[in-house]
Amino acid sequence: MSQAALLVLADGRFPAGGHAHSGGAEEAVKAGRVTGAADLEEFCRGRLHTTGLVSAALAAAAALGLDPLELDEAADARTPSAALRVAGRRLGRQMMRAARSAWPDPSLDQLAAARPKGAHQPVVLGLAARAAGLGARDAAYCSAYECVSGPATATVRLLSLDPFDATGVLARLAPELDLVVREAAEAAQRAVADGVDELPAASAPLLEVGAEAHAGWPARLFAS
Amino acid sequence: MTVRTGVASGVRGTARITARGDGRGGTVLPVLDGEGPIVPRRTRSAGAGARVTLVGAMSGPLGGDHLTVEAASREGARLQIGSAAATLALPGQSKEAARYDVRLTVGDASELHWLPEQLISVRDSDLRVTTRADLAASASLVLREEQVLGRTGEEAGRLTSRLTVRRAGRLLLDQELSCGPGAPGGWDGPAVLAGHRAIGQLVIVRPEFDQHRPGPALLGETASLTPLAGPAVLVTAVAPDALRVRRTLDEALRTLT
Numbered sequence: 001m002s003q004a005a006l007l008v009l010a011d012g013r014f015p016a017g018g019h020a021h022s023g024g025a026e027e028a029v030k031a032g033r034v035t036g037a038a039d040l041e042e043f044c045r046g047r048l049h050t051t052g053l054v055s056a057a058l059a060a061a062a063a064l065g066l067d068p069l070e071l072d073e074a075a076d077a078r079t080p081s082a083a084l085r086v087a088g089r090r091l092g093r094q095m096m097r098a099a100r101s102a103w104p105d106p107s108l109d110q111l112a113a114a115r116p117k118g119a120h121q122p123v124v125l126g127l128a129a130r131a132a133g134l135g136a137r138d139a140a141y142c143s144a145y146e147c148v149s150g151p152a153t154a155t156v157r158l159l160s161l162d163p164f165d166a167t168g169v170l171a172r173l174a175p176e177l178d179l180v181v182r183e184a185a186e187a188a189q190r191a192v193a194d195g196v197d198e199l200p201a202a203s204a205p206l207l208e209v210g211a212e213a214h215a216g217w218p219a220r221l222f223a224s
Numbered sequence: 225m226t227v228r229t230g231v232a233s234g235v236r237g238t239a240r241i242t243a244r245g246d247g248r249g250g251t252v253l254p255v256l257d258g259e260g261p262i263v264p265r266r267t268r269s270a271g272a273g274a275r276v277t278l279v280g281a282m283s284g285p286l287g288g289d290h291l292t293v294e295a296a297s298r299e300g301a302r303l304q305i306g307s308a309a310a311t312l313a314l315p316g317q318s319k320e321a322a323r324y325d326v327r328l329t330v331g332d333a334s335e336l337h338w339l340p341e342q343l344i345s346v347r348d349s350d351l352r353v354t355t356r357a358d359l360a361a362s363a364s365l366v367l368r369e370e371q372v373l374g375r376t377g378e379e380a381g382r383l384t385s386r387l388t389v390r391r392a393g394r395l396l397l398d399q400e401l402s403c404g405p406g407a408p409g410g411w412d413g414p415a416v417l418a419g420h421r422a423i424g425q426l427v428i429v430r431p432e433f434d435q436h437r438p439g440p441a442l443l444g445e446t447a448s449l450t451p452l453a454g455p456a457v458l459v460t461a462v463a464p465d466a467l468r469v470r471r472t473l474d475e476a477l478r479t480l481t
Contacts, residue, residue, distance in 0.1 A: 024415060031445070033414035046410025053408075076453040077388075077395040080460070082440050085453060176409060201386060202408070203399040204416040205423055205462050212440050212448040 005132040008102065009125075010142045012153070016121075017094035018146060021087060022154030022222035023047060027210035029158045037165040040155050044148040044173055048180055050204040052147035054078050055122040056140035056184035057199045061191050062126025063139035068111045068119060074196045075120035081208045083215035085120075087224035093118030099128035107131060140184040144177050154222055234288025234318050239264050241293075243274050245300030245334070252301075262291055264305075273302030278340065280309060287350055288318025291325070295338070297363075298331040307340040310372075313351035313381055321350040321382075328356065330363035342370040342422075342466050345404060349381030354388070357427075361392040365429040365456075366481065368473055372466045373403060373421045380404040380421070389427055389456070396454045397427060417462060420446065424469035426459040428480050433457070438480065447472045449480075 008014060025043065028034040034043050058071055079085045096118065100108050107127050111119050118124075122143050129139035152166045183200070190198040211224060237260010246252045251274040258264050261282045269275035278293065285291050297303040313322060324343075330336045338357075345351065359365055369387060373380030382404040389397040401423060403411045410416055417423070433455035441449045447461035447469075457480065461472040 028414050033418050039414055042410055042413030043415045044410075046413040046415035049408035049410055050416060073395055074398070077398040080397060080399060080450055080452055080458045081448075082450045082452075197388075197395075197398075201388075201398040201400040203401055205401070205460050206418055206446070207415050208450070208460050209442075209446055209448040209462070212450055213442055213445075215440070216442065 002133065006134055006138045006142070009129060009132060009134070010145060012149065014098060016098045017091055018150055019153070020222060021091065021150055021224045022158070023147060023151040024207045024210050024214070024224070025151035025154045026158055026220060026222045027214040029155065031210065033206070034155065034159070036159070037161060037169055040152060040161065040166065041169045041172065044151055044169060045176065046204055047151065047207065048144060048148050048173060048176060050202040051207060052144050053180050053184055053200050053202050055147055056144040056181055057187045058120065058122040059126035059129065059139040059143040060136035060185045060188035061196065061199060062123045063129045063134065063136040064188055064192055065130065066191060066196065068107070068123050068127060069114060070196055071123045072115060072119045074199055075123060078201050078203070079120070081211040083211040083224065084208070087211070088120045089118035090223070091121035092124045095121050095124040095128065099124060099131065103128060103131040105131035136188050137181060137185045140181040140188070144180050144184065148173055148177070158221065234286065234290060234316065234320065234322070235261060235284065236290050237261050238292040238294060239278065241276055241295040241303070241305065242298065243296070243301035243303035244298045251303060260291060262293060269304070271302070273304055273335070275304045275306070278305065278307040280311065283312065284314060285311075285322035285324055285351060286314050286318070287316030287322050288320040289316065290323040292327070294327045295336065296329040296331070297334040297336040300333045302335045304337040304339065310341040311343045313343065313345045313349040313383065315346070315348040315350070315381070321352050324351060324353045326353070326355040328358070328365070328367070330357065330359045330365055332360040332362045334360070335364040337366040339366065339368045342372050344372045344375060345381040345383040347374055347379045347381055351381065351383050353383070353385040355386070357389045359389070359391040359429055362431045363391070363429070364431065365389070365427065366477065367427040368424070370422065370424040370466060370469055370473070371401065382406050387425065389429065391429060391454055391456070394454065396429070396452055396456055397458060420462040420464055422463050422466040422469040424461040424473050426473045426476055427456060429456040431455060443472050443476060449476060
């Protein structure tokens with residue numbers, strides 16, 4: 001077990017396919033809701049406290065050893081957008097391939113067999129963290145950070161935003177990321193005691209609506 | 225009617241409605257009572273089902289109040305519940321949040337339409353709403369929820385609303401919206417509401433959707449229909465005002481039922 005495994009898992013170059021997704025930023029840019037660094041920051045903040053919190057809590061719960069199939073069902077119910085469920089499972093399948101090769105573990109093999117088309121990405125991420133010897137908070141950090149770094153990186157490409165500005169956004173969000181991770185880890189602990197209904201279900205209506213719009217575009221730079 | 229005593233602890237009240245089939249295609253209402261600020265009244269129904277209107281016997285919910293509605297549609301019943309007017313979440317003397325809990329149960333071969341008027345979150349109010357629907361495998365549900373952030377030109381209060389739908393013991397939908405002053409950051413930003421002041425959800429669960437479920441569709445620029453992971457669809461709409469949300473949801477409801 002190594003703490004540095006967290007860096008491997010959180011690295012943007014970890015081959016789990018995340019770079020192909022904008023986390024809703026592509027649609028928000030096209031709709032004119034994100035036009036620069038200030039909007040991007042508010043976009044990422046909103047995403048962090050909604051789907052970011054939910055994903056982080058799912059990842060933390062999986063890392064604590066909760067039944068991944070039950071968590072997968074909880075993720076489905078918390079992802080009403082069909083387009084986002086498809087994206088989440090596709091990312092989960094890619095994460096699964098990378099994780100099985102990095103940290104082979106029977107728990108990953110079992111989930112891969114039970115969900116051959118992919119389980120929701122945060123659930124796989126949490127299991128991968130566990131297989132790597134990491135804890136629930138580590139898994140939550142990976143998930144929450146990815147939820148803001150994805151849109152920030154995508155917006156650099158979409159708006160030709162200065163990468164220094166995008167990194168500034170992430171740095172300013174760091175204290176809130178700490179809070180979201182703490183909340184996610186606490187919810188995961190409660191879920192161990194009282195069941196998965198304890199997990200947060202915070203939603204972002206415009207991310208849900210935007211994902212359906214984006215999925216219908218004939219041409220796009222990002223998969224979601 | 226419950227009288228406010230001026231004590232800061234708030235009002236408790238539960239409205240109970242139970243409908244069941246009468247075995248001849250009609251619906252009877254063996255339970256219809258309300259101790260508290262929400263009174264259910266039987267109103268004229270167009271078809272074979274029963275229709276109930278919730279009437280607010282006093283203003284609120286105010287801070288510290290805890291209101292509950294428990295409605296069940298059983299044994300082949302067809303029940304439609306609406307409300308006489310919008311619900312206003314108001315600030316109270318108590319610093320505590322108000323609570324409004326809705327518990328819906330729909331039995332096999334039964335149907336429930338839960339179509340209340342809007343919930344308006346008035347400035348300085350603080351309300352937590354939970355709506356839970358538990359459905360049997362062959363139950364049908366039409367559920368509408370609309371939230372309006374502030375009266376015209378007014379700042380929003382604090383509102384948290386969680387909606388959970390379960391069918392045959394399996395979780396179908398679980399989502400929570402949190403907005404207003406003091407809500408987690410970004411609630412009014414480009415990922416969540418982007419300045420829109422009205423939000424609506426319409427959930428339709430029908431056993432027939434097991435065979436044929438409507439596909440995803442855009443319903444204008446800020447509204448969409450999406451199939452859930454089960455025999456159900458969800459319409460989500462945000463708009464600058466309540467009227468536009470209602471128009472979108474009404475149109476979707478006409479197309480889907």
